Amino acid sequence: MRWIPGLHAARTYRAAWLPRDVVAGLVLTALLVPQGMAYAELAGLPPITGLYTTVFCLLAYAVFGPSRVLVLGPDSSLGPMIAAVLVGTLGSDGDPARAVALASGLALLTGLMLTLAGFAKLGFLADLLSRPTQIGYLNGLALTILIGQLPKLFGFSVDADDLPGDALGFVTGLGGTVPAALLVGAGGLALILALQRWAPRVPGVLVVVVAAIVATRTLDLDVRVVGPLPAGFPPLQLPSLVWSDLALLLGGAFGITLVSLADTISTSSAFAARTGQEVRGSQEMVGIGAANLTVALFQGFPVSTSGSRTAVALQAGARSQLTGVVGALVITLMLVAAPGLLRDLPQAILAAVVVAASFSLADLPGLVRLWRQRRVEFALAVAAFLGVALLDVLAGIAIAVALSVANVFRRVWWPYQAVLGRVDGIAGYHDTTVHPEAAHLPGLVLFRFDAPLIFANARTFRHQVRALARSGPTWIVIAAEPITDVDTTAADTLADLDEELDARGITLVFAELKTPVRSKIDRYGLTRTIDPAHFFPTLEDAVAAYRARTDTDWERGGTA
Known part of the structure; x- marks a missing residue:
C-alpha cells in the first residue's frame, strides 16, 4: 500500500x-x-x-x-x-x-x-x-x-x-x-x-x-x-x-x-x-x-x-x-x-x-x-x-x-559579521552598524559570526578577530549562537588564535555555543588550549563575568 x-x-x-x-x-x-x-x-x-x-x-x-x-x-x-x-x-x-x-x-x-x-x-x-x-x-x-x-x-x-x-x-x-x-x-x-x-x-x-x-x-x-x-x-x-x-x-x-x-x-x-x-x-x-x-x-x-x-x-x-x-x-x-x-x-x-x-x-x-x-x-x-x-x-x-x-558557498565563505552593543529600550545585544549609538564596555568586544565555522571561512574569522584585537581589548567574546558547526580546520585555527591572543594579554571567550558544537570542541581537545572557564551559556553571563573582573560600566558610542 x-x-x-x-x-x-x-x-x-x-x-x-x-x-x-x-x-x-x-x-x-x-x-x-x-x-x-x-x-x-x-x-x-x-x-x-x-x-x-x-x-x-x-x-x-x-x-x-x-x-x-x-x-x-x-x-x-x-x-x-x-x-x-x-x-x-x-x-x-x-x-x-x-x-x-x-x-x-x-x-x-x-x-x-x-x-x-x-x-x-x-x-x-x-x-x-x-x-x-x-x-x-x-x-x-x-x-x-x-x-x-x-x-x-x-x-x-x-x-x-x-x-x-x-x-x-x-x-x-x-x-x-x-x-x-x-x-x-x-x-x-x-x-x-x-x-x-x-x-x-x-x-x-x-x-x-x-x-x-x-x-x-x-x-x-x-x-x-x-x-x-x-x-x-x-x-x-x-x-x-x-x-x-x-x-x-x-x-x-x-x-x-x-x-x-x-x-x-x-x-x-x-x-x-x-x-x-x-x-x-x-x-x-x-x-x-x-x-x-x-x-x-x-x-x-x-x-x-x-x-x-x-x-x-x-x-x-x-x-x-x-x-x-x-x-x-x-x-x-x-x-x-x-x-x-x-x-x-x-x-x-x-x-x-x-x-x-x-x-x-x-x-x-x-x-x-x-x-x-x-x-x-x-x-x-x-x-x-x-x-x-x-x-x-x-x-x-x-x-x-x-x-x-x-x-551558498559564498555566503558561508564571507558571512555577515557584527560587533554588538547594548541599546536602550531593547533587550539583548545588537549590531552597532545598525545602532551606532549602542553602549559598550571598555576593554570588551562582543563579536558575532553568522555562519558555521569551517575550513572555507576560518581564515576570514581569524582575520576579523585580529582586526578587533588591534584596538587593545581585554576580552573578545564570540557570540557563538549562529555558529552551527566547527570543523577540524577551524578548530586548529581557534587553537592558534587563542595562543596568539594570550601572548598579547587578550582573552578569547565563547558564549551561547550550541551543545553539539561544544561537544565537538571537547572532542577536538580545544579545552586544553582554551580555558574551559571561558565558555559561558549566555552573552549576559559573559558580560557579567567581565564586569565582575574589571568593575567597568557601559559607555555610549564606539565599540572598544
Whole structure:
C-alpha cells in the first residue's frame, strides 16, 4: 500500500467521485492530445510519440503516484533538454527511429534515477536549483522555445542547433514564409492566449485544434499537416541502444532528473495545499520514476508533472487519478479506432501550442522582483538565463546548479559579521552598524559570526578577530549562537588564535555555543588550549563575568 498508492486509492474510492472524474478526464484529453504531440515535436520526435508517452505515463502514475490530482505528461521545459541530447549530443537529426530509441533510453535512465532517488530519500537534490537560478533558467528556456518555434509558425524550417542560429535562420528565412501557415498559426496562438486570459474555463487548445482542422479541410489550405498517425501502439520492448549511447545519455538524464525533481516538489506542494493532502516527496519521485520507466518501454520520452494540466483537471472537478486514466483510455480509443482524426492538423498549430506554453514558462516579474530585492540573486538569474540562451539547455542547467551551489558557498565563505552593543529600550545585544549609538564596555568586544565555522571561512574569522584585537581589548567574546558547526580546520585555527591572543594579554571567550558544537570542541581537545572557564551559556553571563573582573560600566558610542 505504501509503495503502490494506486491500490489504496482503489480501495478508498468513492462512487460519488465517478461522474466528476469522467468529465474531468474528457476535458483533460482536449489538452493532452495537442500538447503531447506539440511537445514531442519540440523534443525533436514524431508527434505520435507524444501520445504514446501521455497514455503510459498517466497509467503508471495512477498506480505508483501518491497524489490524487497531479497530472503527468510531456513537458515544455523538458522538450528542449531532450532535443539537446538527441541532436546536439548524439546527432540523431534526420533519423526518427534513432531519435525515438535514444529518447526512450533517456526516459529509462531518468526513470531509474528518479526511482532510486525516491527510495534513497534524495529529494533534497532539487534544492541544487535555487529560485533565482530557476527563474533565469526558465526565462532562457522560454526564449529558446519561442525563437525555435517561430519558423514553424511562419511555415518554414531552420537547420540550427542553438538560439543564435535559430534567430539568424528565422530572420534570413522570412522570405520563405507561407501566408496560409502564418495566418493559421498566428490566429491560433492569438485565440489560445485570448481564451486563457478572458475565458479560462473554455478549453482554448481544443477549440483552436478543431477550428484549424475544419479550416484546413474545408478551405483546402496549402499548409504542412501532421498527416495520418499509426494505428494502435508500439510493442513492449527495451530501447535499442548500445553501451556508448548510454554513457552519452547519462549527463542529459541527470539534468532532466534534477528539473523533474524541482518541478515535482514545487508543483505537488502547491496542489497539496489546495486539496488538503500531505506531500510525500520520496513517493512522488518513485511515482514519476515508474512513469518514465513505463514510457521507455513503449517508445516514449521523459515526462514530468504539469502544473497547467493539473490545474485544468482540478478546475474540471477531478477527485482522483481516475481522471488521468480516463484521459489515457480516450487517447487509446482514438489511436485504435480513429487514427486519422488529426490527419489535417496544421503543424503551425502545434507550434502555436508550444509558443503559448513558452509564455507560461517566462517569469519577467520575477526578474524585476529580484532586481529590486537582491541584486546578487538577480545576477545569478541573468547568468543562468545567458547560459541557456547562448550555450544550450543542458549547459544552462549545469550553470544554474553551479551558481546555486557557489552562492551558498559564498555566503558561508564571507558571512555577515557584527560587533554588538547594548541599546536602550531593547533587550539583548545588537549590531552597532545598525545602532551606532549602542553602549559598550571598555576593554570588551562582543563579536558575532553568522555562519558555521569551517575550513572555507576560518581564515576570514581569524582575520576579523585580529582586526578587533588591534584596538587593545581585554576580552573578545564570540557570540557563538549562529555558529552551527566547527570543523577540524577551524578548530586548529581557534587553537592558534587563542595562543596568539594570550601572548598579547587578550582573552578569547565563547558564549551561547550550541551543545553539539561544544561537544565537538571537547572532542577536538580545544579545552586544553582554551580555558574551559571561558565558555559561558549566555552573552549576559559573559558580560557579567567581565564586569565582575574589571568593575567597568557601559559607555555610549564606539565599540572598544
